[in-house]
Amino acid sequence: MKRAHLYVLSGLLAAIAAALFLYKVLIFGFPLKPEQRTDVWRVEVQIRFEADGGPAKAELYLPGRTDAFTVVDQSFVSPGYGITTERHPGRGMRAAFSIREARGTQTLYYRAVVQRGRANSATERDPQPEVTPPKREDAEQAAAQAIVKAALQQSADAATLAALLVKRLNQAMPGDEASFLLGPRPNSRRLASVAVGLLQTAGVPARVVNGLILVPERRDAQFVRWLEYYAGGRWRPHYPAEPTVEALRYYLPWWRGRGALVQLSGGTALDPRVSTNRSYELAIHTALTQQRELEKKLIEFSLFGLPLQVQALFRTLLVIPAGILLLVILRNIVGVKTFGTFMPVLIALSFRQTGLIWGLLFFSVVVALGLAVRFYLERLKLLLVPRVAAVVIVVILILAGLTVISFRLGLERGLSIGLFPIVILTFTIERMTLVWEERGPREALQQGLGSILVGALCYLVMSLRTVEHLLFVFPELLLAVLAITLLIGRYTGYRLTELRRFKVLAR
């Protein structure tokens, strides 16, 4: 009776999942496999600030058309704001969001779909710019002159001059002219600005370019700077970081000059965030162009209609059920022992930040050190809550210590261990000590290893690109996952480990 109910429910869920899935694949032509290289990107800028109460205006540079990329679609989401765009020659397009009266936190969005263009504009000539050598103080001027003079003697044209100047700045020694110009805290942004100044001093028109490196699923993208010089009737780029040709494919120039991305008046606490996303738009777009209105609405009401930052979040959220399903199978059908019910999935989530090997290493080290401290605390006879609190503090200290050590050793991955769920680690340690004392080290290590093994397996499943792609493009598949989970909920057969346990009874 109850079983029939369950079978009907699971069957229904699976049927809905299959129907939606097939409809999207066969009729819409949604891609089944993650594409190796998509040339369409979605870029989103979120501008958030506290309005003063009076008129507010935010001016945002927009990515312009370049040889490499074309903005095929852009949209502004800014309730109540008027929007004007204006071209600033030599700097780029700029949009102004303005409002007569604004109060409280304001959030404005700019979204653009960027597509790699074809290099057909090569015949156009850029207008000859004027050179305005930068004004410097006497000492700086002398240093600049010295560097430029040396570089001019060794260079043949503007391209080699730019390369030589950047190289000279890169090799700045403490106390020499180059480091004097770069200032006390040189970085790549500063370097690009100084190089532009030097080129202008040498009489070559030059400017700073601010751009993005397009990365799939980047929630907080940072701008990088490079420079452009004018030669042979065209602006030509020079990249101080010397990226490879392959990496260059993902450089998106945004605006020129030293100005900030957003300029705000009438507000404070400006917080612009940029996210980038490799887009499935193209495949879906072409599939959609032949479709009717209803189907377009369906897309708008799917995950693709969400802001990029939220989409990136859902990419992570939607793979969790895949891990959970695996966990359910391992626990109820295989019979692996783990600490806590869903702890392995949480471990797997933190592995997504650290990578598997490092995750396993850090997890073991933190738990081992934590256990040592916990065993010591046992001798002090502390009560439960303060004792767990003490372990939390120690775990945080261990995390901080490990991060510093691994950073000093040059292990960049070490920086991500701060993302380990501290409370989960603490309770793992606490549970493990109790099991250790009550049931002996064997049982404790067995459960500990079980947890970490299941965590690693969940991670491996959750990080499969196909799994992530399928669940994000076809979230209805979660209904099928739900159906399977419900069915396992009524699986009353033996667990694999029980076959071993009851072996003597299998006469």
Next chain:
Amino acid sequence: MNGPFHTAERLRRNGVMGINQRNGDYTLIYNSRARYPLVDDKILTKELAARAGVAVPELYGVVEIQREVRHLPQLLERHRDFVVKPARGSQGDGIIVVTWHSRALYRVADGSTLDEEELCFHVSNVLSGIYSLGGQIDKALIEYRVNFDPVFEAITYRGVPDVRIIVLLGVPVMAMVRLPTRLSGGKANLHQGAIGTGVDMATGKTLNAVWRSAVVTEHPDTGNPVAGIQIPKWDTLLDMAARSYELTGLGYQGIDIVLDRDKGPLILELNARPGLAIQIANQAGLRTRLEAVTRHRAELTTVADRVAFAKRRFAATGGGE
């Protein structure tokens, strides 16, 4: 050996029950959630049993809040020996059996000693819930230490042996005697290393034993044979087990009974999710017996009926049918 499917098939044929089936077909079906607190909280169980006239070890006192821990030594002064237990403990964790004590030194059943501070710390830990299900705040109870019947003396290494009986709908289905070993530290819990011997339901005589998933014929510490020992007052035990259904209303439960030299059988605790190792101890599957009970459910109304059914159907040779 053979493939897993082959093993599973033979286990199924022998009526062996797995944990998924215990949960899915028995505890979830026959045990109502609302009644779990009756067995999860040993103080409640004791009150219930006392009201129904079922014999339980006498309760000396309850420590409910941290402040009362200070008065613990005064409470204990009056008793030469006693047992400290978490009210909501699971699987026998957190139980300390004190066999003798002086002013500030307590001798534990496993031979070690605790000073007053250590004992108070243990009770504080119990109150803060480290042994309780789900880590919730707990109480500690101090109760009569069972002066166990010498019947199992030859096959016990310290501690108190007890008899576990699985009861479905008031019918005793399977039983085992749990015997402490050196490994189990005087505790009668199989996962802590105690051994369990099967019991012939018809006569109350012990059968061979299971120790860490293997069948043994002798006690690992004393070397004496474990089979063929008659459990005294077996009919009383069956009667108590059958009555426990009306006591808690739980359809599927495990009941732990100790045999006291003077007071006879006493109910130690009840368990809503009894373990499955009892099948290995009895060399028999639970499912066959449980299904026999559900098939004849309608006929089994009185306690006497149910005991008689158990003795008739679940004798040692074979699995019931």
